[in-house]
Amino acid sequence: MPDLLLELFSEEIPARMQAKAADDLRRMVTDKLVAEGLVYEGAKAFATPRRLALTVHGIPARQADLKEERKGPRVGGADAAIQGFLKATGLSSIEEATIQRDPKKGDFYVALIEKPGRATLDVLAEMLPVVVRTFPWPKSMRWGKRSEKPGALNWVRPLHTIIATFGLETEEPDVVSFAVEGIEAGQTTYGHRFMAPAAISVRRFEDYEAKLLDAKVVLDPDRRKDTIVTDAKQLAFAQGFELVEDQVLLDEVSGLVEWPVVLMGSFDPEYLKVPGEVIRATIRNNQKCFVVRDPKTGGLAPKFILTANIEATDGGKTIIAGNERVIRARLSDAKFFYETDLKTRLEDRLPKFEQIVFHEKLGTQAARIARIEKLAAEIAPLVGADATKTGRAAKLAKADLLTEVVGEFPEVQGLMGKYYALAQGEDASVAAACEEHYKPQGPGDRVPTDKVAVAVALADKLDTLVGFWAIDEKPTGSKDPYALRRAALGVIRLILENHLQLRLSPILRQASLGVLQALATKEVAAFAAPVSEIAEISQSPNLLREIIDVIGKERTAPSEVSRVVEGVNVALKDLLSFFADRLKVQLREQGARHDLVDAVFALGGQDDLLMVVRRVEALGKFLETDDGKNLLAGTKRASNILSIEEKKDKRKFEGAPDAALYKLDEEKALAKAIGEVAAEAGAAVAKEDFAAAMRAMAKLRPAVDAFFDKVKVNDDDAKIRENRLKLLNEIRSATRAVADFSKIEG
Template identity: 50%
Template structure:
């Protein structure tokens, strides 16, 4: 079947926008073609520095004939209703059909040639394209990320003729069958294209690698080969690789030299100067693991001298950048923490949450409270927390915000502070994402928890909670960070009793009155939602988190252990059958509760004509209650589940042999007491009513 090839050729597309643009092109083209009734075998998009490309294989030559039935008014409806329906359908009264007193219109649409659909699809995509930023040129009404130069559009090897007005001196961009190769190394004439295979082949012959995956591979292989030839190793950086792959159509890595004197700067400073300002990859010595006095620059040309002049020029530019970094490094060490902390008094954290200095005071007080709970020294925790944000006022972090915390750790060591304090300052932002490492040093854990809790609870207190997909203050990330810090370090901290209440105490001075009870409940519920996400990613059932949280426990370590034990129990036959028994008992009790209170008290045994199954269940429930209580006190949740498992057979037998709603009031009351006791025993472990199944 025919193939559609579309290329939108423009001036340089920013690298950060290319991946999203490829996805948007695929989505928008698909939506418009499907709306026309078209299907296809395969659709692929490509994005590069100067072009967006779409290729669709197996597209039919025409849209299918379609018949659509529209339901209208009743046959005896007022005349105005009938006239409105006729105007909508474009039919006359005698063209309508009647069924069961209702009028229907059948509208037949003949298929049209695909080539008549494509121009509208392309123009719709271009005019509605959701670039994060776009521009107009000349006096154009057309917007694109950069001036749009060409439109290549072939269907079944032939040009699809159309033009799009752009307000330029030529007045329009006309579709055609030509494109351009590399800006400098490609042919100086347009390339005439027949189909996608020819398109890709000609582009490569003219120094354009179409697929971003191929550009990345080309960069990595050539960069590693250049390093290996000198006995060096490339420092991997996936983010930088994504960026440079979007900057060059024919990426050519070149190994350059840098002045070794700059290696006495912190390695993070050197790497970030290379990456942020110059888009260079750092290089390391594989023997020592330390940075080498080299770098990899990805050029967009193949130089005739092998890149010698390019490397030398980039080396000079890098030296200038690193001289700036050295200036910040030297000047910052002349200032110190006291001056930086004073500057924080003039920095607003949030209008409703005060200055950064006030936030530092809150974090320091909270870190002191948390320290004993994680095995850290309270005085050291307060000291580290008080210094943790100071580097925000330093020159280096002003230039490289990504180094906040990291530079604080370096400066702390430079000023002679304890290594543990320096590590806490450096790592207190961790973990910053699901792939980030979790600190384990007690002092760091105390400061990291204090920092995240102050952020999370503070914004909840001023009613700046996440909504839908919006989370401007990264509170979901903060909550997940707290959860991972607690779980990975098995810190026995009560979310409500220890963490949230202590944080709210520090926030008591904010101008807006805080409803502590409300905030406490909202924050704990928010933690429950985040914990469900974390456990779901680990393959755990999210409904079990609800079932355990419903007990009011706020110790995350204990909650997760209980969820894991409950998960394992419900995976057994005993667990599954007991859950079914619980739901049956619970449904009976709920129905009775609508009539009045459920009778409570001791379950009688030895009654006249009492079924053996009733007596057996009463004894089993009493024994299970004691065993479960003992196991829970010891936090032996596996033993608690084993105790519950002993109820499975007696519960099954009870529902088989015993009629709960007996005509004898004494029997009925005793059996309801027994079901209530079974529900209460199981409720010690979890709220089984919230368990799916």
């Protein structure tokens, strides 16, 4: 079957847009082909700095003929219905329709519509201009004589030529006949801008790709990447170095060149006194070059690797010299910034945060740092961290944001804090926390293990979450401008991967104290009660009145303070639910069942995430056994019966059953088993031995099975019925020692 070749040749396309543009081109064309009934065999798109290209293989030469039966009105029906039927089907008269007999509903008209398929070449001629005109560039421009007129083409850069050919591999292809803004589709493209700028005539994809290669254009981005990495590694290895690989930079560089030529330059070893990350950021950001490592020392070597887009006649000497000149100037700036930063201690920078607003409702950066410092001190003993070091780390952790180096290269924030902390003689744990308190910032990011760093990282993230929840700036849908989902997952990973047994509720309540102070200051006139005085507002109305007395009744109304406090309390409850949702996402990615997480959280008060995970793991293993499956079935049966009967009677069957009303041995056996199991499972849960709790639960199974086999729950005697329903409620209550079985699927 025929193949399609499409190329859109333009001025340089920004590297960051190329991969998505190639994917969009493939998707738009193939979606339209399928919508036209033209099912293809395969498609692949490509991008270089000056072109988007697409090849689609195995497209039918024409659409299939369409035959469709369309049911119409009943014979003898209203004239308006018949006329509408004729218009919709294209029939000139009702005699052209057939009559279909239906003994039950009566006879009705049927139209047989035959629509011959069109040639694919004609379909493409209509379809491809629409693709070009509606292409979803994130940024585009209009140009040319018609640029100011309605309907002018918007394209990322001026479009020069279009290739569009369609045909069999064994025949000369046809050119798809269409034009966009006066640019007619044809068979002509151009090679490398400098090394092979002449026009090239192509027929189909195979000779198109080959001729471009001869014209110094590597069409496939993956092939360009492979060339850059391979040549860079070999060049570094030849001089005894190792390439510091950088996938993001590689993706960008491969989008800047059509004919990659890898060269090596050097810089003054004097600049190696600057931290390696700063050197790398300088060279990467300003010149899009890679750095190399000395395997003997593990540090950077005074070399860099650049990717040119031309085979220079002088072997690249001029290109290398130009890059060296720019990099020398940039490294000189970086060295100056670094040495200037070292002259000021981190703590001496902190007063400037008083003038920097973190959020208009949450106060300044200085206030936020104070909140983190206080919260980190509360968390420190819970994670085994030294309180003094933790306080010091929390105080200094954000200070590097005000340094010259971080101002120039924001991506090294935290890291520079570590270097400056070490340079001024801070403890290693304090320095580590300055760098690692931002971590983890994503699913692939490393989780801190230093206890001081863990305490500060938790405080930083929890203060952010509590603050934005309190002002109702929660994530909505796909929008999460403050990266709160990432912060919550960071807290979860910090807790789980460090095996920390922490109850979140008290920590969140502690975090809310500083937030309450900030909100009250903003929202309640002259409210300035110390944090210590509002510590238990949410639990003590009397204390609330006392605080109002302390700050003066004439200065603020109790209702105003209550409003702020109640808003924060509601936010904290919602935030715990958010943690449950994020934990479900995390566990689901690890293969756990989300319904088991629901079953554990449904118990209430489950704010120890590590214990939740251990419960979920034990519950999952238990439900894989026959005892677990059967007990689940029995418990669900009991819950279903209770739900029906409670709805019918409009009451709950709570309270202990009356042993004197047991008539059958199975009732007695079940009651005895429930008592024994509840005590044993409860003791196991208290010891946090959830596997033992599940083993205890398994002992219920025989008694539950026997009960449902032999006992009629809805006995004719109302007292017996009520007693048996209470016994079913005991089953439900006993299993809730480990989980709410009603939330478990299956």
